[in-house]
Amino acid sequence: MKKIFALFFMLCPLFSMAQNIIPQPSSIVTNKGEFDLKEATQIGYNDKSLAWLAKYLESQIYLTCKVKIKHPNGVHPSFYLRLKKYANREPKGSYKLSANAGGVLIESDNKEGLFYGVQSLLQLINIHTKTISEVEINDAPRYQWRGFMLDESRHFFGKEKVKQLIDLMARYKLNKFHWHLTDSHGWRLQIKKYPKLTTIGGIGNFTDSAATAQYYTQADIREMVDYAKRRFIDVIPEIDMPGHATAANKAYPQFSGGSVAGYPNFTFDPSKEETYKYLSTIIKETNSLFPAKMIHLGGDEVFLGIQAWLNKPDITAVMTKNNFKSPTDLEHYFFRRMGDTVIKLGSKILCWDEAVETNLPADKTIVFWWRQNKPQSLKLALSKNYQVVLCPRLPMYFDFVQDSTHTSGRKWDSTTVAGYHLQGTYNTVQDVYNFPDKYLDGQDLTSKNIIGVQANLWTETVGTEKRLDYLLLPRMAALAEATWSAESNKNEGTFNDKLKAEIEWYKKTGLYYYNPFNPAEHPEVVDFAPKKQIKD
Ligand code: TNX
Numbered sequence: 001m002k003k004i005f006a007l008f009f010m011l012c013p014l015f016s017m018a019q020n021i022i023p024q025p026s027s028i029v030t031n032k033g034e035f036d037l038k039e040a041t042q043i044g045y046n047d048k049s050l051a052w053l054a055k056y057l058e059s060q061i062y063l064t065c066k067v068k069i070k071h072p073n074g075v076h077p078s079f080y081l082r083l084k085k086y087a088n089r090e091p092k093g094s095y096k097l098s099a100n101a102g103g104v105l106i107e108s109d110n111k112e113g114l115f116y117g118v119q120s121l122l123q124l125i126n127i128h129t130k131t132i133s134e135v136e137i138n139d140a141p142r143y144q145w146r147g148f149m150l151d152e153s154r155h156f157f158g159k160e161k162v163k164q165l166i167d168l169m170a171r172y173k174l175n176k177f178h179w180h181l182t183d184s185h186g187w188r189l190q191i192k193k194y195p196k197l198t199t200i201g202g203i204g205n206f207t208d209s210a211a212t213a214q215y216y217t218q219a220d221i222r223e224m225v226d227y228a229k230r231r232f233i234d235v236i237p238e239i240d241m242p243g244h245a246t247a248a249n250k251a252y253p254q255f256s257g258g259s260v261a262g263y264p265n266f267t268f269d270p271s272k273e274e275t276y277k278y279l280s281t282i283i284k285e286t287n288s289l290f291p292a293k294m295i296h297l298g299g300d301e302v303f304l305g306i307q308a309w310l311n312k313p314d315i316t317a318v319m320t321k322n323n324f325k326s327p328t329d330l331e332h333y334f335f336r337r338m339g340d341t342v343i344k345l346g347s348k349i350l351c352w353d354e355a356v357e358t359n360l361p362a363d364k365t366i367v368f369w370w371r372q373n374k375p376q377s378l379k380l381a382l383s384k385n386y387q388v389v390l391c392p393r394l395p396m397y398f399d400f401v402q403d404s405t406h407t408s409g410r411k412w413d414s415t416t417v418a419g420y421h422l423q424g425t426y427n428t429v430q431d432v433y434n435f436p437d438k439y440l441d442g443q444d445l446t447s448k449n450i451i452g453v454q455a456n457l458w459t460e461t462v463g464t465e466k467r468l469d470y471l472l473l474p475r476m477a478a479l480a481e482a483t484w485s486a487e488s489n490k491n492e493g494t495f496n497d498k499l500k501a502e503i504e505w506y507k508k509t510g511l512y513y514y515n516p517f518n519p520a521e522h523p524e525v526v527d528f529a530p531k532k533q534i535k536d
Contacts, residue, residue, distance in 0.1 A: 020123055020501045020502070021120050021123045021124065021498075022123065022172065022477050022480050022481065022495075022499075022502055023172065023480040023481045024484075024485040024489050024495070024498075025137045025139035026139050026140055026485075026489060027137065030135050032134065033100055033134035034101065034133050035078070035102070035103060035132045036130065037061070037067050037125065037130045037132065039070065040070070041069045041078045041079065042071040042074030042076055042079070043058060043071070043079045044073055044074060044077025044080045045082070046080075049083075049111070050083065050111070053081060053114060055072055056118070057069075057079065057121070057122075058072055060118070060122050061122070061125070064125055064127060065125055065127045077103070078102065078103030079103060079106075079121075080105045081106050081118075082105065082106070083110075084108065084109055089109060090109050090140065091141065092144065093112045093113055093140065093144075093175070094108060094139060094140035095107065095108040095114060095120075095137075095139055096108070096117070096138050097117045097135070097136075098136050098137070099133065100134045101134065104121055106118065111232070112232045116173050117139075119171055127508075141173065141484045143453055144175075144451055144452060145176055145389050145452025145483075146173065146175050146176060146452055146453065146479075147175075147176035147177070147178055147453070147455070147483075148165070148174050148177060148178070148455055148479070149178035149179075149180055149238075149457065150165065150178075150180065150457050150459070151458045151459045152180065152181060153182055153183030153187070153205075153247070154185050154205060154206040154460045155205050155207075155459040155460075155463050156186065156188060156214040156215075157468065158214070159220060161465050163224070166227060166228050166233060169476075170231040170232070172479065172484075173484050174476075174479070175232055175233050176233065176234050176236060176452075178238060178296060178454065179236065179238065180240070181238060183244045183246075183247065184245070184246035185206045185246070186205055186215075186247050187201030187215065188216055189221065189237065190218050193282075194278070194281070196251035197247075197248060197282075198213060198215040199251075200213070200250055200251040202214055202215040206459070221289045225291065229291075234292035234294070236294045236296055236350060237286050237289070237290050238296035238298055238350075239279075239295065239296070240298030240299075241268055241298055241299070242267045242299075242302055242335070243266055243298070243299075243300065243302040243305055244298060244300070245265070245267055245268050246265050246266055249268070250265070252278070255272070255279075256268070256269060257269040257270065257312070257315065258309065258315075259308050263308075266304060267302065267306060268334075269312070269314070269315065270330050270331070270333065270334040271312070271315040271317070271318040280341045283338070283342060287347055293345075293348065294350055295342045295349065295350065296368075297338055297350065297355075298351065298352060299352050299355040299358070300370070302331050302354065303328075306331060307327070309327045315327075332357060332358045332359070335351070335358045335360070336358055336359065336360065339358070339361075339365070348364055348365065348366060349365045350365070350367075351367060351368065352368050353367050353368060353369045353374070353377045356377055356380050356381045356384065360386075362386050363385075365386055365387070366389060367381040367387070367388050368388075369381060369388055369389070369392060370391050370392060370393060370396075370456070371392070372392030373393075375441075375444075378390075379444065382447050382449050382450075385449060386449065387450075387451045388447075388449055388451065389453065390453045390454070391454040392439075393412060395427040395431035395435055395439075396427070396435065396453070396479075397455070397456055397458065398455050398457040398471045398475055399456075399457060399458040399461060400412070400426050401426045402426060402471070403516075403524070405524075406426075407524065408525075409461055412425050412426070427475070428516070429474055429475050429499070430478070430492065432482060433481055433490070433492065433495055434482075435482045436450075452483060453482050453483045455479045457472065461527060467526075469511050469513060470513060470522070470524070471514075473506055473511055473512075474503060474514065474515075474516070477502055481495060499516075499517075503515055503517070512525065
C-alpha cells in the first residue's frame with residue numbers, strides 16, 4: 001500500500017503540470033501521454049487571418065521555453081489552429097483544446113477563443129521537460145467583461161510598462177483595459193485642438209506638482225490600442241468629469257467651476273455653453289482614437305468640489321433659471337448633456353455608480369459599481385436595467401494593501417451591509433479570488449445585467465514599476481479566476497497550488513510580487529511615506 005502511495009505522489013507533479021492553467025477552464029481532463037516540443041514542430045491554421053496568431057504563438061513559445069518553432073503554417077503541423085463553424089454559435093472566447101502525443105489542436109468559432117486556447121497552451125508547457133501533457137479542455141468565460149483599470153494621472157508609467165501589463169492581461173484572459181487618463185494630478189491624453197491640456201495639464205503628478213509633462217500623443221495611443229487589439233483587449237479611455245478636473249483647469253482656467261478648500265478648480269463650469277463645446281471637442285477627438293466605441297465619463301466624487309458652484313453667480317443663475325434645487329441637480333443636467341454627446345457619436349457611456357441617479361439611457365450606459373458601502377447604488381442600477389460592471393473597493397481596488405502588516409496603500413473600516421459580506425479592511429488575494437460569489441446577495445449576483453468584474457489600480461501611492469507589480473501580483477491571477485471561472489469550477493486549494501507555480505513564473509520572468517505563502521520573500525515596496533488614510 002505504502003508503495004502505491006509513493007508511486008502516486010511521484011506521478012503527481014507530472015499530472016498536476018497540466019492543471020496549472022489560470023484562469024481555471026470550464027472542463028479539463030488529463031491523461032498520461034505527452035507531446036514533445038521540438039524545434040521541428042510546425043504550426044498550421046485553416047484561415048489566413050490566423051497568420052498573426054500563429055506567429056504570436058511561435059514567439060511566445062520561444063519566450064516560454066526557448067524552443068524555436070521554424071515553420072508557421074508548415075505542411076506537417078503538430079499545432080493546429082482551426083476556426084470552425086458550429087451549428088450553434090458559441091459564447092465569445094470559448095474554445096476547445098486537445099493535446100496528445102501527436103500534437104495540439106485548438107478549435108473555436110471565434111478568434112478570441114483561439115487566442116485564449118493559445119494562452120492555455122502556453123501555460124501547459126512544462127518548461128523543464130519541454131513537454132505538454134495529454135489533455136482535453138473545453139472552456140468558456142463566465143463574464144464578457146473582464147476588466148482592469150490603470151490610473152496614469154496620479155503617476156505616469158508610459159508605453160513599455162503598459163504593454164507589459166497588456167501582456168499580463170492577455171495571459172489571464174482579461175479583455176477590457178480601462179485607462180484612467182485624466183484626473184486632478186495630470187492630463188495624459190493629447191487633444192490636438194487644446195494642446196495646453198497636455199503641455200500644461202500634463203505637468204506634475206500626485207507627489208510632485210512640478211514633474212515634467214508626461215502624456216501620450218495620439219500616435220502613442222493608436223500604437224497602444226493596436227497592441228491591445230492584437231491581444232483581443234478593448235481599450236476604454238476615461239475622461240473624468242465634471243469633477244477631478246484640476247489638471248484640465250490649470251491649462252484652460254476659463255472652464256473651471258471654482259474652488260473650495262482642499263479642492264482647487266476641481267470641477268468644470270456647468271453654466272457656460274463654451275464648456276460643453278470644449279468638452280464635446282475633447283470627446284470627439286478621444287472617440288476617434290478608441291475603436292471600442294466606449295467613453296468613460298467618470299462622474300465620481302463630484303461632491304468634493306461642488307459647493308464652489310454656489311459661489312459663482314453665473315452658475316447659480318443657471319440653477320435658478322432651470323429651477324434646480326441643488327448643485328446636484330445641475331450636476332445631473334451636465335452629465336446628461338455630456339452623455340448625449342457620447343451617444344451622438346455612436347458610442348456607449350460608461351460611468352461610476354454615482355451617475356445612476358442621472359437617468360442616462362439604460363441601453364447605452366454601463367455603470368461601474370465601486371462604492372461597496374453603498375449596495376443600494378448597485379441595486380438601483382440593476383433595477384433601472386443598466387448593464388453593470390462590479391468593481392467594489394473591497395476587494396477590487398488594488399491600491400488597497402494585501403497584507404495586514406503593509407503600511408503603504410489604503411485600508412477601509414469594516415463594512416457590514418445586510419446581505420453583503422464586505423467585512424474586510426484590505427484586499428487579500430483570497431478575497432479577490434472569492435469575488436463575487438461570496439460577497440453579493442444572491443439576487444443581485446444572478447442578474448443578467450451584471451456583465452462582468454474589474455479591478456482598479458489607483459496610483460496615488462505608486463511611483464515605481466516595482467511597486468505597481470507588487471500591488472498587482474499575484475492579485476491579477478485571482479482576478480482572472482473571478483472574471484473567467486464559474487463558481488462551480490473554483491476551489492481555493494487548487495488555486496493556491498497553481499499560484500505557487502505561477503509565482504515561480506513571476507520570478508523567472510523578473511516580475512516583483514507579493515508572496516502570500518512567504519510574505520518575507522519580498523518586502524513591501526513603499527514609494528512615498530504613507531499618508532493618513534482617507535475614508536471616502
Ligand atoms: C476613489 S474610485 C476614487 C479615485 C481614487 C480612489 C483611491 C473613484 C471612482 N474615485 O479618484 O483614486 O478612490 O482608492
